[in-house]
Amino acid sequence: xxxxxxKSYWKIFLKNKELLLLTLPALVYFAVFHYLPMGGIxxxxxxxxxxxxxxxxxxxxxxxxxxxxxxxxxxxxxNTVLYSMAFIVLSLVTAVFTAxxxxxxKSRKGVxxxxxxxxxxxxxxWIVVSLVLYVFLDPAYGFINSIHLxxxxxxxxxxxxxxxxxxxxxxMNIWKSVGMGCVMYYAAMMGxxxxxxxxxxxxxxxxxxxxxxxTLPALVxxxxxxxxLAMGNLFRGDFGLFFSLPRDVGMLYSTxxxxxxxxxxxxxxxxxxxxxxxxLLQSVMxxxxxxxxxxxxKKINPENxxx
Amino acid sequence: xxxxxxxxxxxxxxxxxxxxxCCLFFVIPMLLVIxxxxxxxxxxxxxxxxxxxxxxxxESYRAIFRIPQRMFDAYIITAFTSIVGTIMSxxxxxxxxxxxxxxxxxxxxxxTFFIFFTLLFSGGLIPSYIMxxxxxxxxxxxxxxxxxxxxxxxxIIIIRTFFQQLPYELIExxxxxxxxxxxxxxxxxxxxxxxxxxxxxxxVLLGRWxxxxxTLVYIRSERLYTLQFIxxxxxxxxxxxxxxxxxxxxxxxxxxxxPTLSMRYAMTVxxxxxxxxxxxxxxxYFTRGLTIGAIKG
Numbered sequence: 001x002x003x004x005x006x007k008s009y010w011k012i013f014l015k016n017k018e019l020l021l022l023t024l025p026a027l028v029y030f031a032v033f034h035y036l037p038m039g040g041i042x043x044x045x046x047x048x049x050x051x052x053x054x055x056x057x058x059x060x061x062x063x064x065x066x067x068x069x070x071x072x073x074x075x076x077x078x079n080t081v082l083y084s085m086a087f088i089v090l091s092l093v094t095a096v097f098t099a100x101x102x103x104x105x106k107s108r109k110g111v112x113x114x115x116x117x118x119x120x121x122x123x124x125x126w127i128v129v130s131l132v133l134y135v136f137l138d139p140a141y142g143f144i145n146s147i148h149l150x151x152x153x154x155x156x157x158x159x160x161x162x163x164x165x166x167x168x169x170x171x172m173n174i175w176k177s178v179g180m181g182c183v184m185y186y187a188a189m190m191g192x193x194x195x196x197x198x199x200x201x202x203x204x205x206x207x208x209x210x211x212x213x214x215t216l217p218a219l220v221x222x223x224x225x226x227x228x229l230a231m232g233n234l235f236r237g238d239f240g241l242f243f244s245l246p247r248d249v250g251m252l253y254s255t256x257x258x259x260x261x262x263x264x265x266x267x268x269x270x271x272x273x274x275x276x277x278x279x280l281l282q283s284v285m286x287x288x289x290x291x292x293x294x295x296x297x298k299k300i301n302p303e304n305x306x307x
Numbered sequence: 308x309x310x311x312x313x314x315x316x317x318x319x320x321x322x323x324x325x326x327x328x329c330c331l332f333f334v335i336p337m338l339l340v341i342x343x344x345x346x347x348x349x350x351x352x353x354x355x356x357x358x359x360x361x362x363x364x365x366e367s368y369r370a371i372f373r374i375p376q377r378m379f380d381a382y383i384i385t386a387f388t389s390i391v392g393t394i395m396s397x398x399x400x401x402x403x404x405x406x407x408x409x410x411x412x413x414x415x416x417x418x419t420f421f422i423f424f425t426l427l428f429s430g431g432l433i434p435s436y437i438m439x440x441x442x443x444x445x446x447x448x449x450x451x452x453x454x455x456x457x458x459x460x461x462x463i464i465i466i467r468t469f470f471q472q473l474p475y476e477l478i479e480x481x482x483x484x485x486x487x488x489x490x491x492x493x494x495x496x497x498x499x500x501x502x503x504x505x506x507x508x509x510x511v512l513l514g515r516w517x518x519x520x521x522t523l524v525y526i527r528s529e530r531l532y533t534l535q536f537i538x539x540x541x542x543x544x545x546x547x548x549x550x551x552x553x554x555x556x557x558x559x560x561x562x563x564x565x566p567t568l569s570m571r572y573a574m575t576v577x578x579x580x581x582x583x584x585x586x587x588x589x590x591x592y593f594t595r596g597l598t599i600g601a602i603k604g
Contacts, residue, residue, distance in 0.1 A: 012413045015413070016412060016413045016414060018487065018488040018489070019405075019406035019409060019412050019488055020406070020414060021488075021489075022402045022403065022405060022406050022488065022489065022492065023402070023403045023406050023407070023414075023418055025399045025402060025403070026399050026400065026402065026403035026422070026458050026463070027403070027418065027421070029399065029454075029457045029458050030421065030422055030425055030458065030460075032443070033435070033439075033454070033455065033457070034425040034429065034430070035425075036430075036438050036442075037429070037430030037431070037434040037435035037438050038428070038429070038430040038434070039430070039434075040430050040433075040434025040435070040437055040438055041430055041431070041434055043433065043434055043437065048437075050441075053441070054437070054441075098329075101322060101325065101326075102326070104318070104322050105319070105322055105323070105326070106319055107319075107323075110323060110326070113330075114326045114329070114330060115590070116587045116590060117330045117333050117334060118329065118330065118333055119587065119590060120333060120337065120583060120587065121333065123513060123579075123582050123583055123586040123587075124517070124579055124582075124583070125517035125519065125535050125579070127517075127519055127535050127538050127539045127542060128517075128535075128538065128575055128578065128579040130542055131340065131538065131542055131571060131572065131575045132336045132337065132339075132340055132575075134542065134571075135336070135339050135340055135343055135356050135572065136336070136339070138355075138356070140355075141351050141352065141355040141356055141568065142355065142356065143339060143355065143356050143357075145355065146354065146355035146356070146357070149355075175332070175333075179333075183590070232426075232427065239520060240519075240520065244539060244542065244543075247542060247543055248543060260432075263431070263432050263433065264432065264524075266433065267432065267433060267436060267524065272433055272437070275432075275433050276431060276433045276434055278431075279430070279431025279432060279433060279434070280431060282431065283428050283429055283430070283431060284428075286427070286428075287427050287428050290427055291427075
């Protein structure tokens with residue numbers, strides 16, 4: 001019986017070996033660059049030192065997780081989550097709003113020109129966006145301070161006052177992403193069957209009625225998928241954004257530091273174990289968020305869930 | 308009826324006006340970067356950055372190319388890792404996507420899960436850093452650029468979804484004729500899948516061209532710097548311009564004359580320019596790729 005089963009496994013393997021061979025490069029890649037580091041999570045439970053290696057380092061159990069919840073990580077975690085929530089809501093609203101207005105344009109050429117202009121920042125790295133921001137905010141020669149000066153106002157040192165940054169970072173995030181979001185929602189709206197609109201007009205629906213009962217429901221699947229994916233990143237901050245827009249200025253950390261920048265600095269400062277613990281919590285929370293959001297979506301409408 | 312027409316025209320004018328103003332928010336910043344790169348430093352010190360420099364100057368570009376070797380190295384590294392990296396990535400991802408698109412592949416579910424799971428959970432920056440430097444010894448080599456982001460689960464799912472829509476009869480008849488899987492892949496699947504492969508190639512190329520974080524974390528040798536990384540250093544420390552641009556063994560240059568202010572923006576134009584000129588033309592591919600991606604995995 002046993003050998004028979006083994007034989008059939010072997011048969012299946014032989015039958016699939018050609019296809020299996022094609023998956024091999026990718027399997028090796030994921031094993032080495034994704035699963036091997038997952039094993040490295042063990043570092044979070046040790047007092048890791050380079051000289052001792054991973055298994056030579058002292059095992060300390062949950063020490064780092066306790067420190068994590070006592071220290072300034074509360075602030076960092078709060079920043080991360082609040083920024084993520086603001087970004088999720090505002091990028092959804094601005095993209096849908098812009099796409100709806102754009103669908104009202106009669107000239108195809110106009111749509112193309114506007115979309116191309118607004119999508120440009122999407123092709124820039126955060127470093128380039130940071131330089132675009134710096135040309136405005138440079139404390140000494142920046143465009144905004146030049147205007148201030150000519151109007152007789154005082155200079156503002158943007159890079160020394162943390163209070164401005166939640167607004168600046170949110171604005172720049174939308175500036176970079178709204179074009180792509182608009183293009184996607186606009187494409188989804190072009191896929192709506194025009195006869196639906198005609199039927200609604202005959203039934204006496206006005207502009208608002210058609211928007212409320214046809215356009216928005218048609219966009220819901222795209223909105224849900226993008227939101228589920230974004231929820232998985234609730235505890236993640238875009239490193240490029242939070243590191244380079246505020247130019248890694250220490251004075252701004254109170255409002256600009258997120259888990260990802262904190263963990264990166266740990267690499268420089270040698271806080272390996274504490275920051276592995278932070279990264280682990282980030283991953284676990286992200287995992288839970290995706291699964292829970294997906295479950296909720298599935299309860300409401302199974303069609304829209306991710307898996 | 309006439310009222311309606313008039314109303315519609317007013318509406319179009321208002322909408323166009325709205326989008327025109329929106330676009331100014333995108334055009335003016337980019338123009339300002341370009342004009343600043345053509346302004347000389349003395350003028351910037353006196354009047355700040357402006358959209359209309361009193362005098363156009365090539366000073367910053369001359370300074371950047373005064374020692375062409377630096378820019379040349381960075382361009383070569385960036386272009387090489389972008390092009391070779393993209394070819395490698397698309398090949399590996401398409402190769403794995405093909406079996407995953409085949410319903411008769413016995414390990415389809417297990418392998419899909421193995422790959423998809425990496426989207427949901429990861430070891431984090433520090434464990435990968437330790438693995439890549441201590442065990443794989445990839446730090447400070449060109450391999451780290453090529454291998455670290457070789458495959459992406461999300462891209463694989465997009466390619467697989469596209470492959471699934473191809474008619475299975477084609478594969479079946481090729482198999483009848485005795486063709487090997489690898490041959491079927493290159494002779495039938497790839498030619499029919501150019502749109503999706505081009506989309507993914509563009510995504511990957513863009514990511515690679517804009518790469519600076521790998522340099523920040525893993526690279527120490529100056530000759531392995533990418534363009535974006537040089538830009539990042541110029542943004543964070545003005546001093547970097549002097550030490551990097553002028554500290555080339557065997558060449559002595561007076562560093563007081565270096566236009567550190569406008570140089571940043573000239574460097575921005577040099578690093579971002581190529582992609583910004585090329586990519587808007589591929590916009591419709593991007594849209595298509597993203598909408599394919601929104602199909603349930």
